[in-house]
Amino acid sequence: MKILPTSSLNALLTKVIKTVETTALKRTNQRHVLHYILKGLGDLPTPVLERFNHYLKSPTVEQYPNADAHMRLIIGLNDKLKPPIQITQLIQLRQKFATEMVAIQSPSVWQQRNADDNFKNKNSNHKENGNSVSWQDKVIANADSGNMIIRCYQAESSATQNPEQNDNNVVMLFFHGGGFCVGDVNTDHEFCHAVCAQTSWAVVSVDYRLAPEHPAPTAIRDCLEAYAWLAKHAHTLGASSSRIVLTGDSSGGGLAALVAQQVSNATVRQSSDKQASINMLDDFTIDIFQQLQHLPRPLAQLLLYPITDIGTDYPSWKLYGQGLMLDYKDIELFHAAYLKDSSLTQPHALISPMYGDNTEICPSYIVAAELDILRDEALVYAKKLQDHGINVQTHIILGVPHGFTHLMSVHKGLGREMTDTIDKFAIFVRQIIGTETNTTMLE
Known part of the structure; x- marks a missing residue:
């Protein structure tokens, strides 16, 4: 040739x-x-x-x-x-980011989507991996009683089954990445669609409020509100409220871990191995926090290249902090926007999962990217959970950068890796369900 x-x-x-x-x-x-x-x-x-x-x-x-x-x-x-960005440009960046993330996704996962962008109509597409997937956008209340969009996915094979009789009555609650400043339910549509198609689980993706207009802890409050909504309405998606799995990528992975911590511990306690100034949740007059003790615990969590320790440099910062999908300047900008005008100070358990109470957190499957500035903090967090006796599985995908889930349909090798990752997490969840079932029978 x-x-x-x-x-x-x-x-x-x-x-x-x-x-x-x-x-x-x-x-x-x-x-x-x-x-x-x-x-x-x-x-x-x-x-x-x-x-x-x-x-x-x-x-x-x-x-x-x-x-x-x-x-x-x-x-x-x-x-x-990639152009340099400033905090003042973040709002304008959102539309460009969303457009580009959709442009990378396979058209097949958007087939028959209503051309009207009000996102109120139900959509479906062809069968993928044996399951036809439908999705519908709903409007629920955010933590301040305003409107918040969620996108609900269902596989045809499980949509009509009784949640109590359905072996696939798991529902995934997904929080998108984007440095707490960009991203929405469209930017991770392909990944959520793939999970629903492969596992037959219902999936709910959350369009939480973003910084800098809404600094910390707004995002975690909205995510907790979405969790409370799902706990109440899981049955409408053919799922059980006792089988909620949390998932997020990047900043969304950090939010998933924070939700898991807060739901598992009705109040935040100061970490015994970190000298962190952590306020009790009672200091925040927020109804959703006061209702945490009534919510079901999450079944498991899947954290994809998560942010776990805002403000701390790890060796991977030096190794992969420039010239890749996410660099240290991006992180510094996003963190500055997220913490600007925030009532919280670093380090804080409502900002970084590393500083929260991880002693009772749910079983965790943590996936890191080899060529990622956040790689080491993901692995350190996994080790921290293991030290607390938590059921943890860790996987490093070699040769890929931060944000690899967005490349799953344009890179053949990565597409196979993502299929394998979803399958392995599904096995991980089934094992947890099996263990719980056996324990219940013995009791």
Whole structure:
């Protein structure tokens, strides 16, 4: 096979970059152009990809030996196109971020979606992994009695079954990532859809309020309100309130861990191994906190490359803090926006899971990315849970950066990894259910 000369390859890549840069300006019927571009690049021969990587000054195989040429090209494209941002630009960034995240997703998970963007109508699509998935957006109350959107997914195979007789009566409550400042129910639609299709579980994705307009602890309050709503309404989704699993990626992973802590412990206690100034929940006159003791405990949690310790540098910060999907400047910006005008001070158990009471938290499945600035704090948090005797499984996906769930349909190897991760977490949950069932029978 003949390979185009370098000048032609560079011209082609320049055209690709211009197409990617203008994705946000495309009409709805072209909204997934980025998916096709990034996926198509992966079909090119490795020598061609390496030519592109050389042109972009992408990471080399010597730097990241576990990352293939396609993944390193995606990282290089992101680094070249990613503009510097300021706190004052975060609100404007949200629409661009949401557009790009949808543009990367497979069109198949959006088929037959109503063209009207009011998100009030039920949608469905083709069968994936044997399950047809439908979804519907609902409006529930946030922690301050305002409106909050949630997106509810159901698999056809479980939607009509009695929750008490259904082996798949699990419901996943998902919190999206985005540094507490960007993201919504659309940005992680593909992942939530995949979980529902593979497991037949119901899935509920939460559009909690964002910083800087709504600083900490608004996000965790909204997430707790969503948990309370789901505990009351799980049966309407063919699920049981005793089988809620918490999931989130990045900042959403941190929020999932915080919800697990707060529901497991009706009040926050100061951590015995951290000199942290932690206020009791009674200091916050918030009804949802006062009702925590009446909520069912979560069955398990899946944390995907989570934020667990805001404000602490780990070795992975130095190793992977520049030139990847998330760098230290991004983190500093997001954290500044999240904590600006907050009533909480660092370190605090309503900000970082590392400082909360983890002694009674639910079984946890923690997934870290090898090439991630947050890798080490995820692993340290997993070790902390293990030291408390919590049932923990940890998995590191090699050769991938922060935010890898958004690349699951454009990178073949990562697509297989995500399918495997969802399957393994489903097995993890079934084992927990089996253990609880056996314990109940013995009693």
